Amino acid sequence: MLLLQTLREETDRVIEGLAKRNFKEAPMLVNEALTLDKQRRDIQKKGDDLKAKSNADSKKIGELIKNGKAEEANLLKNQIANDKQAIKADEEKLSELEKKLQDILYKIPNVPHAKVPAGKGAEDNKNVFEHGVVPQLYSGALPHWELIKKYDIIDFDLGVKISGAGFPVYKGKGAKLQRALINFFLAEAERAGYTELQPPIVVNEASGYGTGQLPDKEGQMYFVNADGLYLIPTAEVPITNLYRDVILQEENLPVKNVGYTPCFRREAGSWGAHVRGLNRLHQFDKVEIVQITKPEDSYNVLEEMCKHVQGLLGKLQLPYRKLLLCGGDMGFNSAMTYDMEVFSAAQQRWLEVSSVSNFETYQANRLKLRYKNKEGKMQLLHTLNGSALALPRIVAALLENNQTENGIKIPEVLQKYTGFDSIN
RNA sequence: GGAGAGGUGGGUGAGAGGCUUAAACCAACAGUUUGCUAAACUGUCGUACGGGUUAAACUGUACCGGGGGUUCGAAUCCCCCCCUCUCCGCCA
Known part of the structure; x- marks a missing residue:
């Protein structure tokens, strides 16, 4: 706030x-x-x-x-x-x-940074740049929801049976691909200086307020009534809340954490025709990077975090674009947000795979997350986070863009994690 | 889930209705001493919200896990809740 x-x-x-x-x-x-x-x-x-x-x-x-x-x-x-x-x-x-x-x-939501364009929705976002080449697919190329059936790697019907719509079951090479992506993302984050954390995936009410999911998005989270706990919608919630009521030492800044967690979103009422397959799920996997910085450093760090995400997409050889979100499309808590979208060739659509935000002091104020500056005064820190990356749409784009008549090619950087070079 | 013991500043830990303005020690910071390091000594050392000021100085209130209550007065007494630890039960 x-x-x-x-x-x-x-x-x-x-x-x-x-x-x-x-x-x-x-x-x-x-x-x-x-x-x-x-x-x-x-x-x-x-x-x-x-x-x-x-x-x-x-x-x-x-x-x-x-x-x-x-x-x-x-x-x-x-x-x-x-x-x-x-x-x-x-x-x-x-x-x-x-x-x-x-x-x-x-x-009252956060005040957008001066560079954030005004706007109502996605159409007013500013395309910062595009990178990579959209692959030409052979005729008869399939969207990912067909490919996963063809190769029997992800099963939505089984998920419906045991849980409900939006809870897919990953099988065989599909499951291994998930695990490979998680390991790849974590390894890259570690190389970039992030400390890996494995936080709980249910949190209490105070944590929901700390990062601003409550009271704004109450209905979006799964709630465990008997214990008063929320299933996390993103690792941002537990990780950032680790620093609730904390006074950090200047020499320990910036804090750089990365965590892999499942994420849960009720997405109440948002099921529509164009959210087929992996495009939108109730449970999905995500690797999240979080930084806590001094106020004067946060915008440089925002760019650094974007570069990290862009590096991942580049290594996966996915065509992507970087958007600076307009005021109307930004999250409630954010002062500036960049979205990364990959182009999914069979659907011929851009899919959001990462959102990198600077919250300035908006979260820190609620969290009471501070440090003592050079003058000896308590000062609120800035919090930032970004997906690096969310898995399902990456999987969708990889499957669609890398399909050939003989199977789906696995990007080279992933092969040491998957142990195979194609799905066929 | 049951029984007991606890929760006090950055840390350890005293205090048990007004001698507290929360002792003492440690840590931290500044200074003195020193060829350097260490040590010793001296001093400083909470947060939040107000008032005040160009800014300070100065000043008020609240805060001893949280919320109520008793009292002119509560860290201290009473009630409720939360959490931690130990033991028992259950259990991957």
């Missing part, structure tokens, strides 16, 4: 920035927050002054009693009663205001 200080001191920048998201309620919410903030400060001042008086009086009573002046003490006790009532009333009012303010702050 945004800092109150930012709302107060940079009101215009905030409102103008939020306008790029096509977020119409912004001016109203910001004004409401500022009004509540003013009220809160007034009440706090009043209450604090009363408390100061009452603290002093209590001390006086103690001394009077010690000196055997019980009558004077009792007199003072009676006088305090009124103040006590006023203090209580102020406290109630204060916590009511704080709650209201909090609710409003939760509703």
